[in-house]
Amino acid sequence: MAEAVYVPRVNNNDDEVKCVGLAVAVGDKVTRGQIVGQVETDKAVVDVEAGADGFVLAICGQVEAVLTVGSVLLWLGQSKDEVAPVESAAPGVAGVLNATPTAKARALLKELGLDAAVVPASGERLSVADIERFVASSGKIQKAAAQRGQANDVVPDVAGELKPLKGEERGMLATVLWHRDEAVPGYIEINYDPAPWDAYAAEFGKANGLLLNPLLSLMAWRLVELACASPRLNATIVGTKRYEYAEVNLGSTVQAGDVLYLAAVRNAARLGQLGFVNAMVDLQRRAAAHKLLPQELQGTTIGFSSMARWKVSRHVPILSPQTALMVAHTVDSAGVAVLGATYDHRVINGADVASTLRKLSKPGNK
Amino acid sequence: MQLTSEAVIAAIKAKVVEIAEAMGCDASDVGPDEIIPATGAIDSAGLLDLIAWFEATYDLAIPTEDFTIDNLGSMTMMANYLLQRKGLQ
Helix, strand or coil, rough: EEEEEECCCCCCCCCCCEEECCCCCCCCCCCCCEEEEEEEECCCEEEEEECCEEEEECCCCCCEEEEECCCCCEEECCCCCCCCCCCCCCCCCEEEECCCEEEEHHHHHHHHHHHHHHHCCCCCCCCHHHHHHHHHHCHHHHHHHHHHHHHHHHCCCCCCCCCCHHHHHHHHHHHHHHHHHCEEEEEEEECCCCCHHHHHHHHHHHHHCCCCCCHHHHHHHHHHHHHHHHHHEEEECCEEEEEEECCCCCCEEEEEEEEEEEEEEECHEEEEHHHHHHHHHHHHHHHHHCCCCCCHHHHCCCHHHHHHHHCHHHHHHHHCCCCCEEEEEECCCCEEEEEEEEEEEECCCCCHHHHHHHHHHHHHHH | CCHHHHHHHHHHHHHHHHHHHHCCCCCCCCCCCCCCHHHHHCCHHHHHHHHHHHHHHCCCCCCCCEEEEHHHHHHHHHHHHHHHHCCCC
């Protein structure tokens, strides 16, 4: 199937750009990322790159011509013999106009405020993919997103007062928005027998004269060990690649009064088990006194959270930005122990998470 | 503020009861020599609140290495630790 190379948007203010160069001709073989031309505005000249490997089937723009942003500059095909799509009346996007939209497409048209008649369909029915292609090529997605953002700024029509967010509240807002807009979250949980962990933590605490029950810190340490053994757990997606962190920065939630912190023990694996437990205590103490350093509130690569204190039966945590796994621990009022995890499905799958939770449900060998 | 063992223990007891109440527990019968974490009256987060209050109230900074059962496990131990650190014992 032929693939279009569109005229790019150079800046938000210009809906048209001038073609100042074409580096290919019909029949040429191009590779993904190869520069096929240049366009300019008053402010800048930018290269246009091929989005895929292929052969140039047709060139729709000319040097010195003023082109509409989002229109087709040229068509690429998998072979020289492929026929370029016929360009529609809508600038730059090929297909059939006035096609009947599918139900999902109709909903998206409504959301974007678009008329089906102006969006070309690639098949008999107008699909969501057709609309997304159309709006992406014309920059309307960004405009629609901006409009949605503005909608959030609308002050409700009920008396009230705007209050600035504190630093930690802004951090939480960023976290929640990343979870919503970037990650593809899933959630899995298992019940487990808490007795082995309780016994292990009691023994550890006694052996080391610890004031605080080290249970949650020890479970978090176990997660650090599992992340070291399976780097996919300690990763995120950058572009179309998985970015595996070189260090495990274990972030844990700490409720201090009405403030919820996600504080990170950086490079946790280097600390060893007791060192990590002490680092967690130190972090929790300073969180309780609201004396955490800014760098301790950033850089989490994997997370652990417990709401056992509140005896909830389940909590589905939010993923911290650029993390793939946030474990959720709780024990409800009936003593039922639960280990759950929110995970980024782009990075790891349900089987990875279930396996990790099973391993986490028992103390390690140490 | 009176820095006698009895006064400090009484203040700690009042705080323990307050923290426990916030979590729906009754700590009114916790004795001065009982190991607080072992009573189950307050959990680890509650203990952190207690220690944060203890440090702020008595202008004391407790290093992590002193964060042990032997130093801070009971109300009596906490009072003794405080008086020792203040050079009053």
